[in-house]
Amino acid sequence: VLLGKAITLIESTKSEHKAIAQEVIQQCLPHSGQSVRVGVTGSPGVGKSTFIEALGTYLADRSHRIAVLAIDPSSRLSRGSILGDKTRMERLSNHERAFVRPSPAGDSLGGVARKTRESIILCEAAGYDVVLVETVGVGQSETAAHSMVDVFLLLLLPGAGDELQGIKRGIVEMADLLAVNKADGDRLDLARLARREYYNALHLFPPKDNDWTPQVLTCSALEGTGIAEVWLTIGQFCEHTRPNGHFEWKRRQQARFWMMETIRAGLEILFFENPALRQHLSAMEAAVQAGEISPFQAAEEMLGQFRALK
Amino acid sequence: VLLGKAITLIESTKSEHKAIAQEVIQQCLPHSGQSVRVGVTGSPGVGKSTFIEALGTYLADRSHRIAVLAIDPSSRLSRGSILGDKTRMERLSNHERAFVRPSPAGDSLGGVARKTRESIILCEAAGYDVVLVETVGVGQSETAAHSMVDVFLLLLLPGAGDELQGIKRGIVEMADLLAVNKADGDRLDLARLARREYYNALHLFPPKDNDWTPQVLTCSALEGTGIAEVWLTIGQFCEHTRPNGHFEWKRRQQARFWMMETIRAGLEILFFENPALRQHLSAMEAAVQAGEISPFQAAEEMLGQFRALK
Numbered sequence: 001v002l003l004g005k006a007i008t009l010i011e012s013t014k015s016e017h018k019a020i021a022q023e024v025i026q027q028c029l030p031h032s033g034q035s036v037r038v039g040v041t042g043s044p045g046v047g048k049s050t051f052i053e054a055l056g057t058y059l060a061d062r063s064h065r066i067a068v069l070a071i072d073p074s075s076r077l078s079r080g081s082i083l084g085d086k087t088r089m090e091r092l093s094n095h096e097r098a099f100v101r102p103s104p105a106g107d108s109l110g111g112v113a114r115k116t117r118e119s120i121i122l123c124e125a126a127g128y129d130v131v132l133v134e135t136v137g138v139g140q141s142e143t144a145a146h147s148m149v150d151v152f153l154l155l156l157l158p159g160a161g162d163e164l165q166g167i168k169r170g171i172v173e174m175a176d177l178l179a180v181n182k183a184d185g186d187r188l189d190l191a192r193l194a195r196r197e198y199y200n201a202l203h204l205f206p207p208k209d210n211d212w213t214p215q216v217l218t219c220s221a222l223e224g225t226g227i228a229e230v231w232l233t234i235g236q237f238c239e240h241t242r243p244n245g246h247f248e249w250k251r252r253q254q255a256r257f258w259m260m261e262t263i264r265a266g267l268e269i270l271f272f273e274n275p276a277l278r279q280h281l282s283a284m285e286a287a288v289q290a291g292e293i294s295p296f297q298a299a300e301e302m303l304g305q306f307r308a309l310k
Numbered sequence: 311v312l313l314g315k316a317i318t319l320i321e322s323t324k325s326e327h328k329a330i331a332q333e334v335i336q337q338c339l340p341h342s343g344q345s346v347r348v349g350v351t352g353s354p355g356v357g358k359s360t361f362i363e364a365l366g367t368y369l370a371d372r373s374h375r376i377a378v379l380a381i382d383p384s385s386r387l388s389r390g391s392i393l394g395d396k397t398r399m400e401r402l403s404n405h406e407r408a409f410v411r412p413s414p415a416g417d418s419l420g421g422v423a424r425k426t427r428e429s430i431i432l433c434e435a436a437g438y439d440v441v442l443v444e445t446v447g448v449g450q451s452e453t454a455a456h457s458m459v460d461v462f463l464l465l466l467l468p469g470a471g472d473e474l475q476g477i478k479r480g481i482v483e484m485a486d487l488l489a490v491n492k493a494d495g496d497r498l499d500l501a502r503l504a505r506r507e508y509y510n511a512l513h514l515f516p517p518k519d520n521d522w523t524p525q526v527l528t529c530s531a532l533e534g535t536g537i538a539e540v541w542l543t544i545g546q547f548c549e550h551t552r553p554n555g556h557f558e559w560k561r562r563q564q565a566r567f568w569m570m571e572t573i574r575a576g577l578e579i580l581f582f583e584n585p586a587l588r589q590h591l592s593a594m595e596a597a598v599q600a601g602e603i604s605p606f607q608a609a610e611e612m613l614g615q616f617r618a619l620k
Contacts, residue, residue: 262609299572
């Protein structure tokens with residue numbers, strides 16, 4: 001209950017809440033970092049929610065404490081966003097060792113991602129030892145999720161051939177683990193074939209700097225098969241990257257990345273939310289689009305005005 | 311000769327040159343915009359230089375005035391970069407109606423791209439009516455090139471099957487025109503097959519907002535075949551997108567984009583090149599990476615210091 005309230009505080013847009021939220025995060029920081037952070041992505045229809053419920057319940061039943069967070073930039077449109085439907089994971093939501101939170105709302109992917117990133121710290125401080133970050137395969141949200149997790153899992157549909165084409169190559173490159181879901185019934189052979197094809201395709205990619213070879217598994221979230229193997233492989237990933245230092249290195253890089261991103265976002269807010277500059281910017285935009293002033297000259301003048309305001 | 315000197319001025323990093331360069335661009339602006347700007351990209355080995363020489367010579371021989379510019383972020387490493395080798399296009403370089411310029415050097419893709427974008431304005435004001443912007447298939451350089459051209463041409467190698475997988479999907483999506491080069495000798499059948507496969511694959515993509523269906527052609531830059539058809543198709547693209555307003559709309563969007571990008575880059579320079587902030591930033595980075603302070607808290611403190619400097 002307390003965790004939920006703390007996250008609500010983080011998600012608040014009220015400025016008086018922001019300072020308190022930062023203080024809470026700062027207090028939680030020394031108690032954070034003890035979980036395995038797992039990113040889960042895949043195209044719509046691949047069965048992400050069912051998979052997360054299956055994996056989460058499997059782990060919660062084995063004494064793990066599971067937090068499920070989400071990054072869904074479309075959540076700005078309505079609180080009932082693609083990943084916002086908590087009832088989809090009814091069994092897991094009601095589990096005493098699980099915490100399921102829909103995607104925060106926000107005006108930008110950066111804002112949504114930041115809130116999720118902060119929530120991870122709170123969940124860890126609250127004692128959750130596995131944090132699952134679900135994301136939709138839309139825009140740059142996988143990149144955002146990837147920048148805050150230890151292991152990145154890509155769910156795939158069974159079926160052969162040119163499937164990799166339907167998924168952005170960059171996302172396959174990000175994945176540490178691929179799982180062909182819906183490997184059940186009639187689709188079992190197809191799933192095995194897809195697994196082999198993905199496995200072969202992965203060999204075309206250059207090796208990762210963490211010296212880990214991405215694995216391809218099959219599973220059926222519906223029947224609960226292959227879920228144990230996914231968790232086993234996540235464990236192997238950690239055992240592989242912790243001794244070689246890459247696990248910690250990546251977390252440090254991620255922390256640095258988030259600092260830099262927050263600075264960049266903050267600079268843009270300072271500029272673009274200044275009323276005087278905004279007004280001038282509208283006029284400049286019109287002049288630039290009409291070809292009266294070069295975009296570079298216009299930018300220099302705007303920056304000059306910003307400096308003068310200082 | 312004057313154009314070359316003006317571009318050298320733009321490329322200069324000396325601050326006294328920068329103000330003059332902006333003045334020159336501003337003077338050229340009313341005389342710019344009258345060319346067709348064509349982006350040319352493709353994997354290394356696809357024959358970009360040979361193709362550009364073939365297309366450029368074809369056009370220059372037909373009274374067009376051709377400027378060839380390049381965006382190659384690797385040019386920061388050495389002036390003799392991948393796209394810097396002017397001698398590769400010896401025939402075109404010596405043509406009286408052609409102007410060939412290697413990629414500007416720069417510390418960042420943004421800087422390199424900006425200089426190329428500015429050079430387009432100068433080339434147009436100097437009367438060049440076709441501007442070819444060559445780019446390497448590395449990192450985000452295609453995106454940068456795409457943001458400054460009217461038509462985007464992707465060169466491909468003959469060969470069947472899974473070739474689209476080797477090219478980032480986003481780049482195929484950007485292309486208005488695909489040309490399978492090296493369609494000569496033994497490779498003619500392969501090239502035709504590849505053309506058909508790309509054509510079929512393109513049908514899987516959603517329609518573009520300019521209502522233009524990307525075309526796939528074959529050509530041989532070596533033998534000079536198919537080059538006329540490429541130019542014809544570029545003409546058809548312009549005839550299609552000019553009446554529906556998309557041609558001009560895209561240019562206005564691009565101008566706006568460059569203003570915004572320049573503002574963002576300028577804000578980062580103001581922050582990250584401030585000596586006091588830089589020193590503090592190093593200390594903060596260490597604290598963040600050690601987990602002593604949250605990345606968000608660190609960013610807020612840095613931004614607070616920036617505001618105080620104002």
